[in-house]
Amino acid sequence: MSGAETFDVIVVGSGAAGATAALRAHEAGLSVLIVEKAHKYGGTSAASGGVIWVPNHQFTSNDDSREKALAYLDALIRKPVNRERLEAYVDQAPEMLRFVKSLGVPVAPAPYYPDYFPDAPNARVDRSILCDTFDGRELGDKFVLMREQYARFKILNRYAMDVLQFFSISTRAPGWIRTFLKMAWTYWSDVSTRMLTRRDRRFTQGAALMGHLYKRVFDRGIELRLETKLDELVVSDGKVTGVKLSHFGRRYEIGARHGVVLAAGGFEWNQELRDRFFPVPGLTRHSSTPEDANRGEALIAGMKIGASTEHTEAGWWIPTMHIPMESRSNFEDIVQAAFDIGRPHSVCVNRNGVRFVNEACSYDEFGAAMVEDQLRTGANTPCWLVFDATFRQKFTAGGIMPTILMPDRRIPPDWWDHYIFRADTLDALAAKIHLPAATLKQTVDTMNQYAVSGVDTQFRRGASPYDQMFGDANVKPNPCLGPIDTAPFYAVPINLGDLGTKGGLRCDALARVLDGNDQPIPNLYAAGNNAGSPFGNLYPGAGGTIGPAMTFGYVAASHIATQAQGDAGTQRAAA
Template sequence: MSTPETYDVVVIGSGAAGATAALRAAERGLSVLIVEKAHKFGGTSAASGGVIWVPNHQFTPNDDSREKSLAYLDALIKKPVKRDRLEAYVDQAPEMLRFVKSMGVPVSPAPYYPDYFPTAPNARVDRSVICETFDGQLLGPRFPLMREQYARFKILNRYAMDVMQFFAISTRGPGWIKTFLKMAWTYWSDLSTRLLTKRDRRFTQGAALMGHLYKQIFDRKVEVRLATKLDDLIVTDGKVSAVTVNSYGRRYNINARHGVVLAAGGFEWNQELRDRYFTVPGLTRHSSTPEDANRGEALIAGLKVGADVEHTESAWWIPTMHIPMESRSNFEDIVQAAFDVGRPHSVCVNRNGHRFVNEAGSYDEFGAAMVADQVKTGANTPCWLVFDATFRQKFTAGGIMPTILMPDRSIPPDWWDQYIFRADTLDALAAKIHVPTAALKKTVDDMNQYAASGVDPQFSRGANPYDQMFGDANVKPNPCLGPIGNAPYYAVAINLGDLGTKGGLKCDAQARVLDASDKPIPHLYAAGNNSASPFGNLYPGAGGTIGPGMTFGYVAANDIAARAGKV
């Protein structure tokens, strides 16, 4: 057997957490290898919205502060968390952001993203940070090797959308047709890329963030080794000293002089771990992360060397639905329905026909409400999104496009009464989806009264800025409440989906993995979704997953560099 390779730092996983750890370590003068199980790099982050939640970033003058940020979090966190780790996040996240910007990653605040609990003390609208569009061709021959965005982030599975384009088109805001035509022109006029691939060279949202990060990583000659899976961690003299990896059946070791950073995502695609840890396990196939990617290999490897876990009972929830893949009807796509469930002219009900949540609230709260209602009634997971022809004309329902793009006549016949249900009356729709007719009609009647008054006395739908951001400004008096009375009526099943797992390896404020006695396992670090969230079960705002992932990747690299004498 050949002599193992040796690097100062081995990073497992190529998403935002791993990329930030690798970039910071390389900038501090350490030799770095990124190991990625998939055939493409970028991780779940490349297929995400790419938003980074960073309190008190001070990129623009404002009155946010460390104290206000912690007060906002303290008002919302509902379970014990490690205080020093939470404070380390609030303190280090702005430093991380300044670092990546200094490296050439163009990040800036998005002042249109309210915190997910806008009525909580010290909530703000400027803590979420986004990244400018990236020209994928700057990656050179690696351009096609970065994980591609899902169809949901593209129009007609072709034209990449940035956040503002998404808002304009999804809500049919002023100028949305012009926005779409400009996107199409940019795409088709790019002849050099069209000769190479169907993929849009405009990397937006999560792809933009990862494109910019990897441009800097590759400029620093850091290797990303694809199709290489972590099998085991090797401990020598009480320290994690190497990793055993597997590539196309070949197992070999790679030495790590100063540290291993586990940044390989959560365990949402491992049904055994979901059944072991989650309150309501749900199904792997309902996850909206890349299929069969995050199976918890890093978590399992950590457990083998004595690591502990925490906050593993739930995921970063998001409602999803499934539809057949285009031109491959025997296979199904999972499609996010995060904002569709709160649009006017619709209501979400459990299988008893009752509402259980403010449908326009954050997608994580929607999922948490599904879990709570399933525990209480046994009649959720899935629930139903019920809507009328007005909604159908204006909005998406998961993978069902508005009628201007997908009229009823164009929906494949095998979708009807399997993936989307339609009936001329609510009685007939209730019968098709096996929901009690009287209960569904009573719920719809209540919603119509709420639409007329503009007030939802049950769940306060549309009563705060976050809810209203995804409503319809043309609907009065409440943009999230529209009458449900324009036949035909429709329904789609909504699953308990996720964006990854909230819990994982227990870590301290330095991102060091802890054992059952809360002692660090020497030279082992974790960041991102294979580590436990510093917020416990809270999802504080847009980017509440990527923000901690990048921050603790940065913190881990700093701690490793300090031990290695790289100041």
Template sequence: MSETEIFDVVVIGSGAAGAMAALRARDQGLSVLIVEKAHKFGGTSATSGGVMWIPNHNLNNEGDSREQALDYLDSLCKDVKQRDRLEAYVDEAPRMLRYLSSTGVQVIAANWPDYFPDKPGARADRSIICPTFDGRQLGDDRYPLMREQYNRFKLFGRYAMDLTETFALMARSKGWRKTVVNILRRYWLDRGTRKLSHRDRRFTQGAALMGQIYKQLFDRGVELRMDTKLETLRTDSTGSVTGVEVSNYGRAYEIGARHGVVLAAGGFEWNQALRDRFYPVPGLTRHSSTPEDANRGEALIAAEKLGASTEFTEQGWWIPTMTLPMPGASNFHEIHQAAFDVGRPHSVCVNRNGVRFVDEATGYDSFGQAMVDDQLKTGANMPCWLVFDATFRDKFSAGGLMPSIVTPDRKIPSDWWDHYLFRADTLDALAAKIKVPVDALKRTVAKMNDYARTGVDPEFGRGGNIYDQFFGDATVKPNPCLGPIAKAPFYAVPINNGDLGTKGGLRADARARVLDQAGKPIPNLYAAGNCSGNPFGSVYPGAGGTIGPALTFGYVAANDIAVRSGNARAAAE
């Protein structure tokens, strides 16, 4: 192995966890290499909403505290066995955020309720976002190489939108037409960028976060090696990890790591064999909303060969999704998230027995867990059905189906009807089309119409807390999440239990060290992000509950490596 192929730290994966580990390690004076198997960098994080759940961050959430955050998490995280890892997250996440800000990355606290707002210690200010970033600051040769956000996060599949713009258009709130005009104007007046790429130079949401971090990484000279896949972890006679074997277009070679390898390569949601092994209801890889065929669990498999243990692998970061053909290429499909659509007024979700099974406006992870539970109980879920009327159709999206003001029925391709999207003039006819018992569906809709009149859902409490209401329609009274399903025609789309990745993975301790079957650290091996078990167990506490821990334990791993190597610089910052 040549000297040029030895680094202090080798990071596997270029998403939030890997990027943070690399940035912090470099600022601790360590040489770092990031290895990414894809043709583009930024990982799933770059395609995400880019939100970080950070308790007690003190940007403007006066009154939050370590104790309050732990009260909230303790009320939820009943299956967590590593209490010190949970506490490490609460302690280290604010330090990570202060460090991130100190590097020049801009962050903003959002007014976003925790996903369980009725639990003790819940707040509405723990989710952190990043403002829009000019992607061309990465350099004109690099800006097109960051993984691009999905069409579902763009206006008309092309124009970048930040979260404020996205929510304004989703709800058609006051001024939404002006928002559309401004987005189009920005894009087409940027003639210099249009000569380089179709991609919008405005990096928003997850791309804004990752763009800012990679600006710092590239400014520091950190090497990023794409098209390079982890094959195996290398060890010495004592069992310490000494490096990795990787491959690039079939050429295998080794890279040494003097002080540590950080596994940050995402989860295993695109590996059907691992889903079948771990999940009680496996679902299909193609229902995932993460980059297609990207996260296949190579890092988990490599670490298991060294005796690494796992945790929480039966859980995903669930989110309801639906499938539509790709525009202009009907033999190919796109997955569309329906996280907030399933809880809009004038709609209901039912299993294949025509029966409700969840508060549809609940957090998307809780919605997915309810799908799993109902499938195990009834065998009639996954997919379930989102049923809605013409009022809903006019105003709201249903996964990839845009409101009728954007995509009227006459513009929907003929091959979509009765395959991806169902429509009928009566509930009886709709039930017959989707093979749901007619009487059961009509009873369910009749109940929902009663609930819409009273404003109270006695079955599941839909719209009964501030999180539900946050994504409701304020013009609908008395409950913004409940509206009558009464105006023909009636529609239905199948909803699958998709995911934002896997919740479980390699078992790591409070210092992000990978643990073996006996609970002892494997020397020089670390894991962060969805490659590792998350600190919350089966729970998704709030918006950013995936990226927050990914960044935090990437930061923790780098600090631990720096301390062990004698390079620690302000590690307690």
């Protein structure tokens, strides 16, 4: 690639995987370029919860171990996976975390996040890692260029929430009003930022993680180019030597001396690929990742040069619903309903009026149950969340706020019987949403019996610590089961949404992309949702997406650095 601009490493994608790869490569003495097709950086990670699942991190005096982590995963993984890659994740994730911490990123265990399968052998409550809040103004003029969090991570689409604030406000725990007022005061007293932007400079959750990482990226002078899309991978003599990019229609090439790391997310916004790979494709518009962002361009570029794929039949599922955007009713917002579906005084049913899952299970398991039920009955995707006035008063239903913030009279008239349904009786509600009334009433009657006994004999809702974390401690004897008996009754449709795709380019334990003959494609690496998940179709705990993303970004850059040192040694010897 004579005459072309050249870097040691090119990273495609600016999320957690790409930022970690870039930092690791830079610390190893390599020149790095990050390219991002969007006009804002941070990727899906910046708009996420920002949790990192790292087993055996040893940050606290716990008795977790490599063996216990693998035993937990082995008990749950439901399809063949690359064993070496799985073990590499368990071994390298703690190393990645120590590296990030050595850069000054304030990461620490969150001892209130149970693994998503708390009844499995060796499940724990301390493997999920969180990053402390970040002051966005530390990014200088790049503050406004980081991808902004969704409304679901804010109160009134304005005040940023950390995880503990979310738990307090969403469950209306004691002191929740004080928590909210403190958030509002912090926001409005920040006069200098209010003069610049309505955005809260207090970065929380995924924005906090990406703020801390990109503070280090920018401090080190690592170059980031926005609005810069990968068109093709350049291959010479059988190895990847660069990339072809486009920027507002201008196409050009950049050389990569030692490696290209594909970290550009999955393909959830590509309907053609969803239809090709997913058994129940769903719609792109039901995804809860940034709109039209992850279209699989980097996946396609890899496939064009012979890369193989794996686990492409599965997404990181999460139930979603849609509502009109505030003040722009012709456009819709996708909002997550991940924790709403398991609250007391509610039940989820398919279009036959029948329950199909423990509603309080992890959001990925809920989505997997939607897929299974749709394949079995053809009466799911969407399903229905049915709830009563007590639920309505206390909890959110996707984008529908509790009555204290959004009483029925404040719900826009065009939402009724389109986005949210209401009736004075279950019979009338069933008629509105076209469910068999007798079946729905029987389902609700059964749930009401469970609320009295505290035991869900069908799906064991509320039996695990994970279920109970999102229940209501004031509801007895089971915080996840409350009677559905107070009119009016409501329903909202629940879509098969996702947090991205689990499948992508097939990689080995060193994050090298493999061809159809199981051979690494020289100088090509992948991480994050650009690569197949090391867990197959399993979501083991909070941060099960970002943990592997950052880990294999770190692994990829480490291997590139080792190879670069070897190449330099060979050149010196030849000289």
